[in-house]
Amino acid sequence: MxxxxxxxxxxxxxxxxxxxxxxxxxxxxxxxxxxxxxxxxxxxxxxxxxxxxxxxxxxxxxxxxxxxxxxxxxxxxxxxxxxxxxxxxxxxxxxxxxxxxxxxxxxxxxxxxxxxxxxxxxxxDTFSLAFRKGEGTNDLKTLEGKTILLGSAAWQSIVDPMLAVQGVDVSKVNYVEAGWPTWATALQAGQGDAALSWEGLRAEWIANGLDFEYWLGVKHSPLFxxxxxxxxxxxxxxxxxxxxxxxxxxxxxxxxxxxxxxxxxxxxxxxxxxxxxxxxxxxxxxxxxxxxxxxxxxxxxxxxxxxxxxxxxxxxxxxxxxxxxxxxxxxxxxxxxxxxxxxxxxxxxxxxxxxxxxxxxxxxxxxxxxxxxxxxxxxxxxxx
Known part of the structure; x- marks a missing residue:
């Protein structure tokens, strides 16, 4: 080769x-x-x-x-x-x-x-939402009025449809671009209510001491x-x-x-x-x-x-x-x-x-x- x-x-x-x-x-x-x-x-x-x-x-x-x-x-x-x-x-x-x-x-x-x-x-669907321990939910409608942290503002195009198919009014969700690769540590520090993640990455977050609980798209989402x-x-x-x-x-x-x-x-x-x-x-x-x-x-x-x-x-x-x-x-x-x-x-x-x-x-x-x-x-x- x-x-x-x-x-x-x-x-x-x-x-x-x-x-x-x-x-x-x-x-x-x-x-x-x-x-x-x-x-x-x-x-x-x-x-x-x-x-x-x-x-x-x-x-x-x-x-x-x-x-x-x-x-x-x-x-x-x-x-x-x-x-x-x-x-x-x-x-x-x-x-x-x-x-x-x-x-x-x-x-x-x-x-x-x-x-x-x-x-x-x-x-x-590889995408998931990470929550601090004890704050997670499988009812994503509860995220209305709350803040989701992203590594890039462009990722809103990932989260909006993921939430919408779960019945969430996405106009009531706040997004904050917390930067790559710091959006997860921002969640851990209490700067938002949830953060976008994905399969594979959540394993890497464990290795970095970031221990969250997750709503998993691979289990609950009809998307891909x-x-x-x-x-x-x-x-x-x-x-x-x-x-x-x-x-x-x-x-x-x-x-x-x-x-x-x-x-x-x-x-x-x-x-x-x-x-x-x-x-x-x-x-x-x-x-x-x-x-x-x-x-x-x-x-x-x-x-x-x-x-x-x-x-x-x-x-x-x-x-x-x-x-x-x-x-x-x-x-x-x-x-x-x-x-x-x-x-x-x-x-x-x-x-x-x-x-x-x-x-x-x-x-x-x-x-x-x-x-x-x-x-x-x-x-x-x-x-x-």
Whole structure:
């Protein structure tokens, strides 16, 4: 495999600057060439969270470690932590695939960005609301008149529909942008009544001494989570479409491996990011990846494979945000999401991937973990 993925040792990053008038320009830091490979020349996937040092992208790092991307040349960038940068990058050609939340994707569509979802990562709703111990609730209507803390103001587009489908009048909810990554500590300090969180992150918060209780979207929400988007025009280019299918297959194989051996998947990410390994450790890392696998798989018996869009669910979401006024156009799911790459992404030898996962020799700290016991306690932080 041609290893052109940049991570902890990145020497160049490209960031978008957004002016007060909403104009976007690019700034490049450092000075090396990015990954080069036909047909994109410099295919770049961009994170929505301003950092790659997380477990969320385990499919990528497992796929990279196991050689599942073959000889594809690609680049991986963290981008800035601005909530909407991930779609702006793709729209102006500074990246080729982004990973926005449904709300941020709707922001892109509302603002005329001709993007399309091609690989639905989050089949279930990954988002949750954190509360200080003893203050949690499963009746979200009680949040009317109260304050929810966010890491970015753009995240309101995530929370509004999540609350609205639970019958909350979102006009009565206050939002405070408490900053990345400090919004959780702001909640702990009593600066708000709840804070947005998500699966995987809540495990990391435990590692950082942030012990909350949660209303869990994965248990209570009819919505879903983040997705991979590209420029819609790229799907009209046969060479780019073929590249995208191969690239997504690397991700799908990585996630299939992780499903069969989650501890090995955590090890792969920890090898990439030693600081993350030191911060989380094997136990919390395994909790985090199991939380995320549940979201990414959803009900796989009803899906055509990794990345498959449930179009009825997508239509429900966009109908809801249209009624909410979050978008001014009634979007049709088939116009902004497609399953045309799902077959290519899942065109791999599943038995071989399982064999790879089963044959992986775990390090002693990971081998000592009881995965079934961890699974049994995966939702112990849920509000009772």
């Amino acid at each position: 041609t290893d052109t993925t940049r991570a902890a040792g990145m020497r160049r990053r490209t960031f978008l600057q957004v002016s007060a008038a909403g104009l976007v320009s690019a700034t490049t830091l450092g000075g090396i060439s990015r990954a080069y490979g036909a047909p994109y020349g410099n295919f770049t996937w961009i994170s929505p969270r301003g950092s790659l040092e997380v477990l969320d992208d385990y499919g990528l790092w497992v796929g990279k470690k196991m050689g599942y991307f073959g000889d594809l040349a690609f680049d991986t960038q963290p981008g800035p932590s601005d909530g909407t940068a991930v779609v702006k990058f793709v729209d102006v050609g500074q990246a080729d695939m982004g990973y926005p939340s449904p709300g941020v994707f709707s922001f892109a569509l509302e603002n005329g960005m001709d993007l399309k979802s091609v690989f639905h990562m989050g089949a279930l 989570a983040n997705t991979f988007v590209v420029r819609a025009a790229d799907l009209d280019d046969a060479d780019k479409k073929e590249f995208l299918g191969k690239y997504l297959r690397g991700w799908a194989m990585g996630m299939e491996f992780a499903y069969h051996n989650p501890r090995a998947a955590v090890e792969a990410v920890f090898e990439q990011f030693p600081t993350l390994a030191n911060n989380l450790g094997p136990q919390i890392g395994t909790v985090s990846i199991l939380q995320q696998l549940a979201v990414n798989r959803g009900d796989m018996d009803k899906r055509a494979g990794w990345g498959d869009h449930d179009m009825a669910k997508w239509q429900t979401f966009f109908d809801s945000i249209y009624e909410l006024g979050q978008v001014t156009k009634a979007f049709k799911a088939e116009d902004i999401a497609t399953n045309e790459l799902v077959a290519a992404a899942n065109d791999f030898d599943a038995a071989k991937v399982k064999a790879d996962a089963d044959a992986y020799v775990l390090s002693e700290p990971f081998a000592a973990l009881d995965v079934e016991a961890i699974k049994a306690g995966l939702y112990d932080q849920a509000v009772r």
